[in-house]
Amino acid sequence: MFFDDWTGLLRTVVVGVLAYVAIVLLLRVTGKRTLSKMNAFDLIVTVALGSTLATILLSESVALAEGILGFAVLVFLQMLVAWASVRWQVVRDIVKAKPTLLLHKGRILDEALVDTRVAPDEVMAAVRSSGHASLEQVEAVVLETDGSFSVVGPSPDGSTSALANVPMPSGTA
Structure with a gap:
């Protein structure tokens, strides 16, 4: 139960080192976008x-070459979807969530909170962590596509161009 033999441990070390090297090289070749947290699809990858790394390490029924191929397939698919989403709106709409306005001009948008399952306390925490003492000091709080909160302070010229791709609920103009 605690120890079978030394060959199992040796296999885990050798396969672990080689799989680690393979995934690091693969990620270096494919670029930073592969491990970004830009949307749910990236998180899934x-x-x-x-999970693939864990399977390679712990399952003797999966050969190192099969695991590395699994890495390559996942990374290739992620790159393909990212490439397609940059070029075609329909793909972007399928794989990426839209940012959601949670607070606008100091007023919490209750319906948006319910839709996104965000508590008012979480919005207030985001406002505080951005250095604002009052909701009225904030132009907007946006739930981004990666699940993070963006707090947008007032612009000196009144511009809200950073909110251009954020759908505005009716009555927030």
Whole structure:
């Protein structure tokens, strides 16, 4: 139960080192975008890579070459979807969530909070962590596509161009 033999441990070390080197090289070749946290699809790929690594390490029924091929397939698919989403709006709409306005001009948008399952306390925490003492000091709080909060302060010239791609609920103009 605690120890079978030394060959199992040796296999884990050798395969672990080689799989680690393979995934690092693959990620270096494919660029930073592969492990970004830009949307849910990117998160899925990151989790799947970790799961594949664990399977390679702990399952003797999966050969190192099969695991490395699994890494390559996941990374290739992620690159293909990212490439297509940059070029075609329909693909972008399928794989990427839209940012959601949670607070506008100091007023919390209750319906948006319910739709996104965000508590008012979380919005207030985001405002505080951005250095604002009052909701009225904030132009907007946006729930971004990666699940993070962006707090947008007032612009000296009144411009809200950073909110151009954020759908505005009716009555927030």
